[in-house]
Amino acid sequence: MNLFRKINTAIQLQKNLAEIPGISNKLKNIVTPNDIQKLVNLIDSKFSEDVKHKSVEAASLQKNLAVIPDITSKLKNIATPEDIQKLVKFIDFKFTDDVRHKAVETAALHSGAAVRRILGHDGLRISVLTDKPVAIDSFDHLHPWGTKQDNSKNLGFNNKLFDWHPIENLRVLDIGCSGGGFVKTIHDAGGLAIGIEGSDYSKLRARAEWKTIPHRLFTADATAPFEVITERNGNREKIKFSLITAWEFIEHIEELKLSGVFRNIEDHLDKDGVIIMSVSPNDDIINGVNLHRTVKPFEWWIEKTESFGFKHHSSAVAYFSPDNWIRYEQNAPNSFHLVLTRQSEEMPALPHLN
Structure with a gap:
């Protein structure tokens, strides 16, 4: 597992644990190297192929966790296979040789x-x-929410992407970049990546990567015309991108304004370029406000993107699946990905299909 993903997992786990009343003071006594190693062994057994071990070690795990006050009532919500796997990943991160990683x-x-x-x-x-x-x-x-806390990245996605699009030819535009985490990982690998964010919340606070790569992150309303340009020898040149991404972004746009977003995508997409989007078909109500303005199923988005001149490629979705995505943990039930090209163009050949 890559370092960035482990950090994200650790943060998420800490958020989950923080919801358990009375756990904070107990964690110092329980989360010691020896206790953690025992827990690792228990979890490894829990997910072994031996069904008997799974049931026995699951019981042992619950017994160990039960020593934390008030946790018993929460076990049904926390001790799911997915949550336990998060714990495994967190423990793996916690006890990795930090010097080697650095x-x-x-x-x-x-x-x-x-x-x-x-x-x-x-x-x-x-x-x-x-x-x-x-x-x-x-x-x-x-009503800032994701724009004030998200900073998604996954080097597993980058590795698959670089196998598909060699970095020397890769130019990435990330629309709805939030903290700029994905843009930063492409930049750190040597690629050209630009982020566009509709809110200036992170910019004004120098949050996340806005303080590390401010020259590659910009604010703009993606529903209105914008141009990404570079200056060479006093001459302005519009940049075309081989990949345009939008992670958990497009459903935040009002349906009547979607055409503006796709016009910007069309204007900035290079010949034979690819668009990758993750989409949630669910409401996202925060403090009484539904931040998801176009809540539609997969089939609707396929028809809508076709009306804008693009076509979907399910083979590319399979190439990155199940968890080699920037938002690698499913944001909500039935979330999905779209991998699009212009209808008049073919998608670049995937590595495993060559």
Whole structure:
């Protein structure tokens, strides 16, 4: 498991555990290396192929967890196979040799910087031209939620992507980038990546990657026209992208404004370019406000994207599935992914189909 994913898993686990009354003071006594190792062994047995072990060790696990006050009533909600797997991943992260990880990560950053120098990316001056630098009437701006806390990334997705699109030819535009985590991982690998976010919440607070790569993250209302440009020798040039992504973004747009988003996508998509979107068909009500403005099923989105001139490729979804996605944990029941190209163009051949 990559370092970024482990960190995200650890954070999510801590959030889950924090909901259990009375656990905070007890964690210091229970989450020791020895106790954790015992728990790892129990969980490994729980997920072994031996059915008998699964039942025996599940009982032992519940017994161990029961020593934490008030946890018993929560076990039904927490001790599911998915939650236990999160715990396994968290423990794996907690007891990994941090020094080794730092060395590997540092080497990777050096390699990425070398690639950027070779490709000339560091010398590019990029800007975004728009009459609407902030989506001021967007519910996500007026009632910030994901824009103030999300920073999704998954190096598993990047690895699959680089096998499909060599980094020297890869140019990524991430619409609805929030904290810019995905953009930062492409940048660190040496690729050219730009993020567009409708709210200026993270920018004003220098949150997440807005403080590390501010020259690659920009604000703009994606429903209104914008241009991503670079300047070379005093000449402006519009950038075309081989990949445009939108992770848990498109359902936040009002149905009547979807055409504006897809016009921007069309304008910035390179020849034979690919669009990847993750979509939730569920309401997302936060503090009484439904942040998901276009709540529709998979079939509806297929028809809608076709009406804008794009076609879906299920083989590419299979290539990244089940968990090699930026939002690798399903955001909500029945969430799905779309991998689109222009109807007049063919999708680049997938590695396993060559």
